[in-house]
Amino acid sequence: MAEVSVHNVTKRFGKFTALSDVSMEFPDGGFFALLGPSGSCKTTLLRTIAGFLFTDGGTIRIGQQVVDDIPVEKREIGLMFQNYALFPNMTVADNVGFGLRVRKVGASEERRRIGEALDLVQLGHLGDRKPHQLSGGQRQRVALARAIVTRPRVLLLDEPLSALDKSLRVDMQIELKRIQREIGITTIFVTHDQEEALTLSDKIGILREGRMIQSGPPRDVYNNPVDVFTAEFLGDANIIAGRGQGQRLERPQAGGILVPPGSDTASALAVRPESISISTFEPIQDGISKVNATLVQRMFAGAMSTCIAEGDGNTYKVIGRDLDIPEVALGQKVWLSWKAVHTIVIPGQ
Amino acid sequence: MSPRRFPRPSKALHPHRQQNRSQQPANDPTYNAPKRPINIHKENTQAFEEAPTSIEVFWDSAHAGKVSIRDDALEAVQFAAIATDQDINDIADMDAVKSKLTALMPQIKTYWGSENDWNQFMAAGDLEVATIWSGSASRSMSAGLPVEFVVPSEGAIGWLDGLSIPVSSTKQDAAHAFINWIIDPAFYVKWAADGAPASANAKAAAALPDDAFNKRILSDPEVVARVQFQRPVSDENREAYLALWQELKAAQ
Amino acid sequence: MSTTLANQQRSKIISLLSPAYLWLTVAIFLPLSAMLYFSFLSDVPFGQTEWHLTTENYQAFFQTTTYAKLLWKSIKLGLIVTGFAVLVGFPCAYVLAKVIQGRAREALFLLVILPFWSNSLVRIFSWAIVLRGNGVLEIGLNAILPFEVDVNLMFSTPAIVIGLVHSYLPYVILTSYLALQAIDDNLIDAARSMGAGKHTILWRIILPLSLPGLLAGAVLIFVPVVGSFMEPRILGGRVGTYFGTVIEDQFVAVFNWPLGAALSFILLAVVLVILALSSPILRRAQT
Ligand SMILES: Nc1ncnc2c1ncn2[C@@H]1O[C@H](COP(=O)(O)OP(=O)(O)O)[C@@H](O)[C@H]1O
Ligand SMILES: [Mg+2]
Numbered sequence: 099m100a101e102v103s104v105h106n107v108t109k110r111f112g113k114f115t116a117l118s119d120v121s122m123e124f125p126d127g128g129f130f131a132l133l134g135p136s137g138s139c140k141t142t143l144l145r146t147i148a149g150f151l152f153t154d155g156g157t158i159r160i161g162q163q164v165v166d167d168i169p170v171e172k173r174e175i176g177l178m179f180q181n182y183a184l185f186p187n188m189t190v191a192d193n194v195g196f197g198l199r200v201r202k203v204g205a206s207e208e209r210r211r212i213g214e215a216l217d218l219v220q221l222g223h224l225g226d227r228k229p230h231q232l233s234g235g236q237r238q239r240v241a242l243a244r245a246i247v248t249r250p251r252v253l254l255l256d257e258p259l260s261a262l263d264k265s266l267r268v269d270m271q272i273e274l275k276r277i278q279r280e281i282g283i284t285t286i287f288v289t290h291d292q293e294e295a296l297t298l299s300d301k302i303g304i305l306r307e308g309r310m311i312q313s314g315p316p317r318d319v320y321n322n323p324v325d326v327f328t329a330e331f332l333g334d335a336n337i338i339a340g341r342g343q344g345q346r347l348e349r350p351q352a353g354g355i356l357v358p359p360g361s362d363t364a365s366a367l368a369v370r371p372e373s374i375s376i377s378t379f380e381p382i383q384d385g386i387s388k389v390n391a392t393l394v395q396r397m398f399a400g401a402m403s404t405c406i407a408e409g410d411g412n413t414y415k416v417i418g419r420d421l422d423i424p425e426v427a428l429g430q431k432v433w434l435s436w437k438a439v440h441t442i443v444i445p446g447q
Numbered sequence: 448m449s450p451r452r453f454p455r456p457s458k459a460l461h462p463h464r465q466q467n468r469s470q471q472p473a474n475d476p477t478y479n480a481p482k483r484p485i486n487i488h489k490e491n492t493q494a495f496e497e498a499p500t501s502i503e504v505f506w507d508s509a510h511a512g513k514v515s516i517r518d519d520a521l522e523a524v525q526f527a528a529i530a531t532d533q534d535i536n537d538i539a540d541m542d543a544v545k546s547k548l549t550a551l552m553p554q555i556k557t558y559w560g561s562e563n564d565w566n567q568f569m570a571a572g573d574l575e576v577a578t579i580w581s582g583s584a585s586r587s588m589s590a591g592l593p594v595e596f597v598v599p600s601e602g603a604i605g606w607l608d609g610l611s612i613p614v615s616s617t618k619q620d621a622a623h624a625f626i627n628w629i630i631d632p633a634f635y636v637k638w639a640a641d642g643a644p645a646s647a648n649a650k651a652a653a654a655l656p657d658d659a660f661n662k663r664i665l666s667d668p669e670v671v672a673r674v675q676f677q678r679p680v681s682d683e684n685r686e687a688y689l690a691l692w693q694e695l696k697a698a699q
Numbered sequence: 700m701s702t703t704l705a706n707q708q709r710s711k712i713i714s715l716l717s718p719a720y721l722w723l724t725v726a727i728f729l730p731l732s733a734m735l736y737f738s739f740l741s742d743v744p745f746g747q748t749e750w751h752l753t754t755e756n757y758q759a760f761f762q763t764t765t766y767a768k769l770l771w772k773s774i775k776l777g778l779i780v781t782g783f784a785v786l787v788g789f790p791c792a793y794v795l796a797k798v799i800q801g802r803a804r805e806a807l808f809l810l811v812i813l814p815f816w817s818n819s820l821v822r823i824f825s826w827a828i829v830l831r832g833n834g835v836l837e838i839g840l841n842a843i844l845p846f847e848v849d850v851n852l853m854f855s856t857p858a859i860v861i862g863l864v865h866s867y868l869p870y871v872i873l874t875s876y877l878a879l880q881a882i883d884d885n886l887i888d889a890a891r892s893m894g895a896g897k898h899t900i901l902w903r904i905i906l907p908l909s910l911p912g913l914l915a916g917a918v919l920i921f922v923p924v925v926g927s928f929m930e931p932r933i934l935g936g937r938v939g940t941y942f943g944t945v946i947e948d949q950f951v952a953v954f955n956w957p958l959g960a961a962l963s964f965i966l967l968a969v970v971l972v973i974l975a976l977s978s979p980i981l982r983r984a985q986t
Contacts (some may be wrong), residue, residue, distance in 0.1 A: 125768070148892060150888060150891070169891075170890050170891045170892055171892075171894050172886075172894070172895060173893065175892055176892070176893075177888070177889060177892035177893075179885045179888075179889060181885060183883060183885035183886050183889040185886060185889075185890075185903075185904060186908070187904070187907040187908055196893055196895070196903075197893030197894055197895075200893060200894045200895045200896075200899055201894060205728070216944065240775070244893070245887075248893060254892075362859075452773060477777075518952075519952075520953075542739075552937065555937045556854050556936050557854045557935075557936025557939070558936070558937070560932075571831055571832075571833070571834075572832065572833060573831065573832070573853065573854070590746075689899055689953060690763060690765070693765050693940075693945060694763065694765045695939055696940035697765045697766075697768050697769045697772075698768075699937050699938045699940060
């Protein structure tokens with residue numbers, strides 16, 4: 099096991115610059131997510147760490163070793179693909195044992211470790227099957243067993259769960275996290291599913307057009323997005339245009355909005371839908387921001403409901419417990435309010 | 448004149464050949480069939496200081512791998528019969544023929560199938576000595592190929608092409624006119640300049656210039672006497688010859 | 700109600716399939732049956748020949764060792780040509796499928812298919828020009844090499860093999876290409892990530908997965924090469940007598956169609972037996 103360090107990495111495909119000056123630290127034994135929209139070079143970054151691609155600048159370290167000139171075969175990594183990439187001509191056991199055979203660990207050791215790995219993913223009884231005789235979830239587990247059986251220094255996963263249906267995906271997330279904890283392997287995980295990234299990781303990195311926009315623990319990034327893109331990409335956010343300084347930022351159209359103490363200059367404000375309260379009367383507490391708005395939509399979804407309201411030239415999305423939302427006819431006026439600490443200040447000029 | 452039908456094709460017989468062949472006896476006064484000695488050998492003049500005279504040149508190790516004969520069972524067997532001093536129409540010692548041909552095989556570079564093949568192989572220097580028909584040889588020489596045509600002292604195969612008119616023909620006059628034209632001395636002299644078979648019409652043969660191929664080589668009665676003319680071959684013989692030839696080829 | 704629907708369905712299927720079956724009947728079944736019939740005749744039934752049914756033509760195969768010897772020679776030729784075609788064609792297909800991308804691939808593909816589009820006789824005569832002594836190959840080599848070489852491959856077994864390999868190479872390239880193309884690149888990446896070198900990947904992943912295509916190509920080559928006659932005759936010279944040339948002789952030179960047909964069916968039977976015997980291996984490769 100080892101930490102991974104990506105330092106000022108640049109990668110070009112011909113004239114096209116894929117990764118520009120990307121840096122991120124992945125401490126030993128952690129679980130990390132690389133998150134970004136499609137085409138944001140997540141896969142490119144992962145393949146660069148894996149050693150399929152070589153950098154055009156910057157340095158990648160695995161453990162204490164600089165691996166810039168080491169090809170994938172020698173990097174001692176474990177890799178798992180979105181489509182599993184199991185060898186269709188081999189049994190489950192042979193798939194898992196492939197890396198061991200390459201390393202010539204000997205027949206008895208090979209058998210022992212294949213058994214161990216299959217037990218870890220709870221497939222000990224399916225060693226003789228061919229991949230096409232397995233369900234999607236089982237293939238996933240075989241791919242995982244195959245990736246870790248050689249005891250790699252790092253486990254790299256490229257959207258490993260996106261081919262599974264929702265309930266299976268949640269099961270696999272829990273399973274993946276359990277196995278990762280059990281063997282304590284440094285794991286880097288590419289996904290475009292923000293919820294998955296937030297649930298699983300110790301640290302996430304947000305990529306956009308080949309740049310690392312922000313990285314840090316999920317809660318930090320969620321609460322303090324560095325720009326509008328991150329705020330909107332990670333969770334939902336109501337963006338309020340405006341600029342100012344100090345405790346109160348002036349909006350162009352109407353009224354001020356309170357921000358947390360100690361905020362710097364801002365280019366925009368944001369508020370999460372779940373931070374907003376709805377009431378039929380004007381709230382009178384101190385230290386809150388309030389907006390008079392018209393309710394335009396209300397969607398019931400069991401425990402929670404989502405409302406859309408328009409006011410002060412903005413459209414607000416509000417999410418709350420259904421019983422906390424007053425019965426108001428569509429088209430009626432309502433008050434939206436939230437605490438100053440819940441106003442997210444997006445830095446800028 | 449007794450009109451005759453073309454013979455039916457029969458198995459183990461080349462159909463083209465069959466059509467060329469008439470059942471007309473060679474001495475039928477009605478027709479002057481062109482005489483066509485074949486299988487008189489032929490060599491690349493550049494490969495020889497002096498033209499050989501014996502058929503044994505085919506077995507001469509100096510020309511190993513530079514020899515060719517036509518890919519034809521009957522011709523191969525009769526060729527070997529001449530080389531073993533036998534009558535081509537009544538081969539008594541087939542064992543001698545077989546061992547003679549067996550000895551010939553390693554000398555052979557390739558068999559030839561058509562005049563065009565033969566010309567190409569000669570021009571490319573693949574061959575130094577090969578059998579050929581006199582008509583083909585005269586054409587090749589007039590086209591400028593540096594080859595010489597020799598009738599070996601042991602003899603050569605000859606045959607007669609006849610010109611026949613079917614009983615059922617409705618254009619008998621035109622057919623006669625055509626036959627007369629093709630054996631006419633005036634036409635024959637022109638034809639021979641480009642390469643023609645020997646003519647059985649004595650007047651036509653005499654009309655050739657002295658340096659004409661057919662006069663130079665084939666007018667010598669001694670040469671003509673050495674030529675053995677093919678007669679019809681029985682089906683059993685044909686099959687035996689074919690089996691022998693295939694066996695020899697398969698052993699290569 | 701449902702039966703009329705089923706009937707309609709059936710008549711639709713029949714009307715859609717009938718052109719294909721008609722074609723198969725006219726193009727394959729009828730000529731083959733005619734040949735099978737011929738093979739049991741004592742003589743060609745043209746003109747006024749007398750003929751009767753007989754198995755003599757089949758017996759002829761066993762009466763001398765000539766035919767069996769030639770058949771074995773042809774099978775050996777088939778194996779050699781198939782072997783070389785696979786050795787040359789598979790790497791070509793690999794490069795086309797996995798190494799080259801984009802425009803260059805299309806251009807190379809065209810070059811591979813080109814032999815298919817040229818007349819086979821033209822192809823063979825082109826080889827004759829290249830291979831013969833003082834031919835294009837010899838002149839070319841002597842222009843490059845500092846010493847004199849004497850290349851005269853014409854009228855030899857290597858010449859036949861070269862001509863046949865060239866003629867049939869596209870089959871093995873095309874079938875292997877399709878099989879290789881279907882191999883997910885992620886499989887190769889996965890193997891690399893587990894530390895496998897090129898050799899291991901070739902033997903344990905690429906070859907097993909492309910084997911069905913490779914074998915299909917091999918069968919497509921082996922069958923016609925065993926019966927080939929044009930290349931052996933033109934390029935082989937004295938050593939160019941094979942089972943196929945003997946069959947050809949029966950049809951075009953000695954006018955013995957019945958024997959030619961019988962020899963053809965013996966060849967067909969032997970080839971089918973060979974394929975049947977090797978089918979367990981082929982089937983194992985499929986899974
Ligand atoms: N081998 C390559 N050659 C050229 N461009 C590439 C290559 N691989 C990826 N790209 C480009 O890099 C960009 C990022 O791709 P990728 O890393 O796959 O994005 P993501 O995984 O985030 O969806 C895309 O625009 C893609 O076209
Ligand atoms: Mg991707």
